[in-house]
Amino acid sequence: MITPTELIERITAAADYHDCVVIVQYKTQANLRWASSTLTTNGVIAEQHVTVIAFVEVDGGLATGSLTFSDVDPSQYAAIAAAAADVARAAGKSDDAVELLTDTTYGDWHGAHQATGPEVFSSFAPALGESFRQSHADQIELFGYAEHTHQSTWVGSKGGLRLRHDQPSGRVEMTAKSHNRTRSTWEGRPTRDFTTISMADIDANIRQRLAWQERTSAYEPGRYTTVVPSGAMADLMAYILWTSSGRDAFEGRSVFAQKGAPGTTRVGELLASMPVNLFSDPTYPGLETSPFVVATESNQFTSVFDNGVSLPRFDLVNRGHLDSLITSRASSARTGLDFSPVGDNMITKLPGASGDLNSLVAGVDKGLLITTFWYIRTVDPTTYLLTGLTRDGVYEIRDGEVIGAVNNFRWNESPVDLLSRIAAVGATEVTATRELEEFQHTAAPAVVFRDFNMSTVSQAN
Amino acid sequence: MTASVDADFLALPLDAVSQAAIDTGLSLGASHVDIRIERVRTGILDLRDTTPETQTDDSLSGIGVRVIVNGAWGFASSPEISVAKAIELAHVAVALARTSGPLSTEEIVVAPEPVYAAKTWVSEYEIDPFSVSASDKIARLADLSATLLKSETVKFTAAHTKFVKEQKHYADSYGTSTTQQRVRMDSEIEAFHVSGSGFESLRTLAQPAGYGWEWMGNDIWNWDAEIAELPSLLAEKVLAPSIEAGRYDLLIHPSNLWLTIHESIGHATELDRALGYEANYAGTSFATVDNLNRLQYGSPLMNVTGDRITPHGLSTTGYDDEGVAAQSWDIIKDGILVGYQLDRRIAARGGRERSNGCAFADAPSHVPIQRMPNVSLQPDPNGPDFETMIASVEDGIMIKGDKSWSIDMQRYNFQFTGQQFHRIKNGTIVGQVKDLAYQAMTTEFWNSMKLVGGPSTYVLGGAFNCGKAQPGQVAAVSHGCPAALFEKVNILSTVAEAGK
Secondary structure (H helix, E strand, C coil): CCCHHHHHHHHHHHCCCCEEEEEEEEEEEEEEEEECCEEEEEEEEEEEEEEEEEEEEECCEEEEEEEEECCCCHHHHHHHHHHHHHHHHHHCCCCCCCCCCCCEEECCCCCCCCCCCHHHHCCHHHHHHHHHHHHHHCCEEEEEEEEEEEEEEEEEECCCEEEEEEEEEEEEEEEEEECCCCEEEEEEEECCCCCCCCHHHHHHHHHHHHHHCCCEECCCCEEEEEEECHHHHHHHHHHHHHCCEHHHHHCCCCCCECCCCCCCECCCCECCCCCCEEEECCCCCCCCCCCECCCCCCCCCCCHHHCCCECCCEEEEECCEECCCECCHHHHHHHCCCCCCCCCCEEEECCCCCCCHHHHHHCCCEEEEEEEEEEEEEEECCCCEEEEEEEEEEEEEECCEEEEEECEEEEEECHHHHHHHEEEECCCEEECCCCCCCCCCEEECCEEEEEEEEEEEECCC | CCCCCCHHHHCCCHHHHHHHHHHHHHHCCCCEEEEEEEEEEEEEEEEECCEEEEEEEEEEEEEEEEEEECCEEEEEEECCCCHHHHHHHHHHHHHHHHHHHHHCCCCCCCCCCCCCCCEEEECCCCCCHHHCCHHHHHHHHHHHHHHHHCCCCCCEEEEEEEEEEEEEEEEECCCCEEEEEEEEEEEEEEEEEEECCEEEEEECCCCCECCCHHHHCCCCCCHHHHHHHHHHHHHHHHHCCECCCEEEEEEECHHHHHHHHHHHHHHHHEHHHHHCCCCCCCCCCCCCHHHCCCCECCCCCCCEEEECCCCCCCCCCCECCCCCECCEEEEEECCEECCCECCHHHHHHCCCCCCCCCEECCCCCCCCEECCCEEEECCCCCCCCHHHHHHCCCEEEEEECCCCEEECCCCCEEEECCCEEEEEECCEEEEEEECEEEEEEHHHHHHCEEEECCHHHCEEEEEEEEEECCCCEEEEEEEEECCEEEEEEEEEEHHHHCCC
């Protein structure tokens, strides 16, 4: 296959119109999956996406159209550049047209993709095998998944963009079941290179939680003080991020629209009971992500016209207040909101907060500790009421200690409303989401919420 | 109707690449080799009011090679389709299988299947959506949106269309070789009302299916009629009273019931889930194998089938991604659990003689796993029409259209909302209500089904976005069903749930 940079140079050279942006995303991945303490699938994967975005002049402005391929035959470069332009002309003048960025460089443009492969598991796999052997001996079943990915992204244009970003990511998930699958727990760990993964640590945690489930109590639906670990907190906060389109709020079709005041938003309003921050920052240590916009499509959050624009820190919530909503340059101009694009990571933080999950539990007289959330969906977009379930372990807290397990619940809550019921916050840590696998770059603290609405009981265990 | 696979896909060196992978795998000691050469083209067109907001046209292609060596799987993939790459992938897959051996305590065996040599299959559609110009597609959606925007009730619209053409060549070391092409369409248009007190929306009820662009005309689904009716339904919904939580009889229209079937029956009767293969991600199932032929899943009126042959079904195919011919079978008979969904590995693991053809991979870079066939609730051959069903309800609610859905990791506890909620009193619809969700336990719910509609109420519903597996995969699946009436279902007030 031709190199990504050569491919970009040749397609953009063939584009005989205003501008052409070509984005090449090349990904390699190694993965392992297991169930009942035996490997079930594995893979060594390579994927490529070449997106050709044409920007052509039409009556009244610029139009845009795009085509994406896995592989492009060199004889087709001119035809593809022309086909993207045809799509643009058919679409007509773009609603989000603004001046395109030109002549900007970043990263090692000509460097080759550094492929990952099964060798990344060279220490992890033997340790996993040992866990399998020990689990058989102890009548524990292990289910899980390990994945390591390298993705290289090149953004080049006829106008002189030459941008490159490399993104490593990975994670391990482990579900453990015992006592004929009547007990179940989960542990998730993010990693960039698998050198930080300790199977011994994972094994110790899951065994402690399975032991907590020796004593069980039946709990009724109700509103409970609830301790939420960092990964589950990140799942909730990701849903807030997903409803933070500035244009949607400006037009009145979002929980962040100001009721009774068309064309205004809730930016500036105090949302949280503690001065927490929810933000994205491409330079956040341990969660570094692309420092420039990569947009293969336009949507309510971003625009293909913003490709290559720098991504500064984006503050959605700052000291408890709604600070900004996500905009492109075009939607910023349309709404009067600040231009605030969002990057690929998400961090929740209470400045100065300390303590881990155990210290938060120690501060609760009576309440619940959950492990993860599952199957979260929007019930009512007007209040941003979500529903979901607890999964793989809900624990009873009395006088600062876990004293046993209780049943799972279906919950109905708005994460926006929950911000006003934060009772305590721990230190922020890089963490793994459970529900939202695509949110691989997150940091969050464990949090205590007051009056969490556990709506009905789930028999699942 | 399109009768053949596109020439440009057939022009790829399908046989040479496949044979290279198979020969290489076998020469390296594999007892099983299969290869898929795929091209999946996906188009998305989203309009915000009458203006395009998102347009994509993505052709994903490549090779996936899977082997069994000494009872362990190995899999490798690449976007490059060539003989040299196929040979390289076979080497990588075999090496991965060998290094995976120490982690595999269970020998991988696949259920046998007759050999199908050089078979071709194409789904039933008239107009390739990728042959329709972008301007014509935009014009159709813009016209429908503009009609809605003429209403004073409608402040904004959002139109979404997704169209897929999936081409697959499969070959394995037993001699099976299949080449297939499937086309599917999904569209919806949502109308928004915005006022000083907030916003409300209502969406079309058209269901995705295995059609081409002809689906956007008015012959299969009457788009023009539905769009004409939507503003008045939205206006009524805006003014509708909030529901009071409690237990109500529910008459569920197929445009809503398909999703309840998907979540509470479709996923619950996947044998890989019941055995625990999805325990870390998608979940397990309460319908474990000890329940087969014993569990009273629902009322005796309940008959559910699995199939991959329904015309225009989203899961319909000629052969699955393991070379198994498409079939149809019972899953629930007279209310009793009698069958599961299987792929070749899970069939062998579960002691079945043959797979029922449910293997699917959504991309060349993903391994085939057991995915859902069309899972459908059968109508009562002598059952009533929809109007008669409404007339049979003394005090209840009729629900149309899907919206929010969620179910627990063992498929017990579910909660769904909808698009339209019509209050029924004494056999007559008396107006809409709003802000409600229905919540139930799966077997309790299906055992409360007291009336099943006749064939005139039957609709093929479905979705493009069913998720499962790690790495995550999505699959399109259909669910046919009649309208059905359920007794005293738990109705939640979403206003009360939000603490408002």
